[in-house]
Amino acid sequence: MIVGRHEVERSTPVHGVLRKDARAFVDRLSEIHASFARLNGFDGSAGQMVALPDNAGRFAMVLIGLGEHPDPFASAALAKYTDGVFTLGEGWADHTAAALGLLLGLYRFDNYAPGKKRTIKLVAPDTVDIDDVRRIADAVYLTRDLVNTPANDLGPAELADAAQALGRKHGAKIEITDGEELEIGFPMIAAVGAASPRPPLLIDMTWGEEDAPRLTLVGKGVVFDTGGLNIKPGNSMALMKKDMGGAAQALGLAAMVMSAGLPVRLRVLIGAAENAIGGAAFRPGDVLRSRKGLSVEIGNTDAEGRLVLADVLTLADQDEPELLIDFATLTGAARVALGPDLPGLFTRSDALAEDIRLAGEDVHDPVWRLPLWDRYATWLKSPIADINHISSQPFAGASTAALFLDRFVDKAKAYAHFDVYSWNAEERPGRPKGGEAQSIRALYQWLSVRYTA
The missing domain is CATH 3.40.630.10 (Zn peptidases)
Incomplete structure (x- = not known):
């Protein structure tokens, strides 16, 4: 689901990271987050995703690898989660495509074998026409x-x-x-x-x-x-x-x-x-x-x-x-x-x-x-x-x-x-x-x- 900023109180930033920028990006994170990202082998490869926790065990941020040639719908990787409220952070060249990518990634044809209900929300930037994306x-x-x-x-x-x-x-x-x-x-x-x-x-x-x-x-x-x-x-x-x-x-x-x-x-x-x-x-x-x-x-x-x-x-x-x-x-x-x-x-x-x-x-x-x-x-x-x-x-x-x-x-x-x-x-x-x-x-x-x- 795509929502406006006024519809949520808290959201988790999602950063898109190119492979060539991954080391520098990780180095400027807090020490604990940088360590967590390195332990999970995050290097910005296409399709990689690492969720970094805060002190309360919630998402602090999510990193998605964009590889060498970014897929405009790479944000769809978030569809692996069944719950969460996210917002686009750094690294997204096309915010509308990123917002649409999540919705397209959430698609499931489950008419014959119903799957888990998903309640993921993405807070769209003000530049995104939410109605049109929907x-x-x-x-x-x-x-x-x-x-x-x-x-x-x-x-x-x-x-x-x-x-x-x-x-x-x-x-x-x-x-x-x-x-x-x-x-x-x-x-x-x-x-x-x-x-x-x-x-x-x-x-x-x-x-x-x-x-x-x-x-x-x-x-x-x-x-x-x-x-x-x-x-x-x-x-x-x-x-x-x-x-x-x-x-x-x-x-x-x-x-x-x-x-x-x-x-x-x-x-x-x-x-x-x-x-x-x-x-x-x-x-x-x-x-x-x-x-x-x-x-x-x-x-x-x-x-x-x-x-x-x-x-x-x-x-x-x-x-x-x-x-x-x-x-x-x-x-x-x-x-x-x-x-x-x-x-x-x-x-x-x-x-x-x-x-x-x-x-x-x-x-x-x-x-x-x-x-x-x-x-x-x-x-x-x-x-x-x-x-x-x-x-x-x-x-x-x-x-x-x-x-x-x-x-x-x-x-x-x-x-x-x-x-x-x-x-x-x-x-x-x-x-x-x-x-x-x-x-x-x-x-x-x-x-x-x-x-x-």
Whole structure:
């Protein structure tokens, strides 16, 4: 929990110490504290933490090692405690990141195995916007919770329930399209979800004044991906509960936008489906009719996310939004190129790409631009349909997927596609292993400046 100075009587200072400064820092402590720090081997290495006691056996101060290259969320090390009131002392270059880092480090997905209750408080400096830090942390928690929830408990209907709960909280309007109406209006979403006993659907959330600038967020909500008839091997299927990570990112960003009251006309569109295996499953070689009217030849049923997104993007584009952003756990190629930490950003706007990149640097939420290389669009040709949804070549898989999506956006003033992993493969400060919010803090930072309330 983040609190103001007026909310507590006593707090323990927490100092961040670089490895190169550790000896000098320890030397200027009191003799007993210096001795205690040395006995515990404190040398400022990344991740080290030593609590120095006072004469009453309470915390006098806490030292956290920052190593050679400080992690902005190193304060998350405090999350090992279950109780305490702390304040930021020396050594923290970014107080807002340090405050947020603790909250992100306190996150636990304990829906199935409840853990110990934690009552840690951090007294934020006056320079920190406490409400905004809480808002961001809440949105990250929402995103992580959705990604971490097993697919048996998060199908299309449950994803819609989560969107409706968020909408009710902020007074947004929610419409759900399913059944015959979905089959007619969004045929590729319907095809992807046809083999599952849990019917596919479209989530449509709107919020804000109708005459405000239009901001539309689109999320891939494939709640589980077997690969369809092009079935995934077991090791590739193990994490496919996170294939709705794009929808989770869209809802997380929407939560921040609505909570902050940004002056936009927000629309959130999510295509929710389960790519299952059964007699009704779509097949390699099928030709599907899209919402846009383009015929799409199916090259591989394990590339289902772009089919779902294409129908949703067509709807989103009809509004001619000022800004259209989609999020999807779309390609393994993006992960091969960038690894798990860096979402791939695709856009035709150099200015938009640079603005988002800089915002990501400011809030320690990096993104990396990848090319929409038009020559590769020829690899999506089909001899029997308007387009094939996968490439004929084994190269540039993330770019060709983005080029496919780009065919379904014509009217938006600006469009950006994020190919995200939505998962921490290893634990780091403030980033526990499991579902993760990626790119949305960067986007919220940029949107907060662009659309000042």
